[in-house]
Amino acid sequence: MSVTPDRPGRPVLAQPSAVEPGLDAGWIARTVAAALDEDLGAAPGRDVTTQATIPASSTGTAALVARAPGTLAGLVVVAETLHQVAARLGLPDPEATFHAQDGDAVERGQVLASLTGPVQVLLVAERTLLNLASRASGVATATAAWARELAGTGAQVLDTRKTTPGLRALEKYAVRAGGGTNKRMGLHDVAMIKDNHVVAAGSVGAAVRAVRATFPDVAIQVEADTTAQALEALDAGADFLLLDNMPTPVLAETVAAVRARQGRDGIPAHVELEATGNLTLDRAREVAAAGVDYLSVGALTHSAPILDLALDLVP
Structure with missing residues (x-):
């Protein structure tokens, strides 16, 4: 060729x-x-x-x-x-x-x-x-629209695992082509503790400890719906917080509370924060202004x- x-x-x-x-x-x-x-x-x-x-x-x-x-x-x-x-x-x-x-x-x-x-x-x-x-x-076109909207905010748009079976590598490549960032490629490379894992393990702390003991080499992200849950996850040893479906004022409050704890009591100097759930392009800059590092948007791959x-x- x-x-x-x-x-x-x-x-x-x-x-x-x-x-x-x-x-x-x-x-x-x-x-x-x-x-x-x-x-x-x-x-x-x-x-x-x-x-x-x-x-x-x-x-x-x-x-x-x-x-x-x-x-x-x-x-x-x-x-x-x-x-x-x-x-x-x-x-x-x-x-x-x-x-x-x-x-x-x-x-x-x-x-x-x-x-x-x-x-x-x-x-x-x-x-x-x-x-x-x-x-x-x-x-790539859908991702580029988000990347343009977030330009200058310091936040980046992330993809999710909501991809077409068999085409995940192509679709995540396309996110990169559009100016976005890949989150995790699958269940194997990053631990994401969500509500069902917490129920099964008994608590956020128990779930985090179980992952640390079994797979000490992977980063751990914990989903939080409230400020209290975010701080609990932080205390449990999460590296990365997924702030799910929070109204903008609650999101800003949670970000401020987490940032105030950074670098203290064994908490990393910078905890990565991701907003997700019900995000739309017209809210992108408002959500970014709350201080998160990322906005994850399943629609980049499942609805483009x-x-x-x-x-x-x-x-």
């Missing part, structure tokens, strides 16, 4: 992305393979329309185009999708020239990439690469509409 950028002075990229960390190449390959199996049937599969109507020898160019303004993510899947389709059909890899990269803001009608090669490969790959890139770009992208053959 030839990946040719056209920006003066820009280096040749294995993936059209400035997002760090990038998507794992192995994850991309596995995800594209599963998506193609879903569309074509078990490998090598078939596209009964394209393969019946277009000769294998036919070549052409297709433009990947934005049909709406937004923020890009997911272009990194394009080359792998074309490569896998070409391999299934026994045809040469198309060449891809990218005119934009993941993380870029784009306008309606902007050409994002030019793809040249066997027309069968271009059309068979079309829906898979559009599904993945449109979904990721929708998440796609960014409309298209693949058009050039006459």
Whole structure:
């Protein structure tokens, strides 16, 4: 696969992305393979329309185009999708020239990439690469709106685990492309003690102690609905507090109470605080002004509409 950028002075990229960390190449390959199996049937599969109507020898160019303004993510899947389709059909890899990269803001009608090669490969790959890139770009676009709203406040927007099964890595990558921050990747890397854990363990303190004893290497976040619960969690040894569904005055009061305890009695010098629950874009700056470090927004991934992208053959 030839990946040719056209920006003066820009280096040749294995993936059209400035997002760090990038998507794992192995994850991309596995995800594209599963998506193609879903569309074509078990490998090598078939596209009964394209393969019946277009000769294998036919070549052409297709433009990947934005049909709406937004923020890009997911272009990194394009080359792998074309490569896998070409391999299934026994045809040469198309060449891809990218005119934009993941993380870029784009306008309606902007050409994002030019793809040249066997027309069968271009059309068979079309829906898979559009599904993945449109979904990721929708998440990036939604995230960018929050990042712009929070600019200058000192607070950052976080994602959650409310992701599409099988696409978590892509959607969290898209959050980064949109200017947001990833919270935890799953249940394995950060302990989050919520109300059901407290009920099962008997108390916040018991839950924190159990995690510390079993998994001493992980950070512990505790959910709190009130100022009293937040202070109890702080005393129990939480590293990070999730302040859930608090009205803004209560949130500000809780933040002040926690900040007043920082650096005393074994409490860290800075306790990370996250607001969550019923957050809307029009409240973002108000919530940030309460002094939290983060606003976590499940809607970034569970409710973002796609960014409309298209693949058009050039006459």
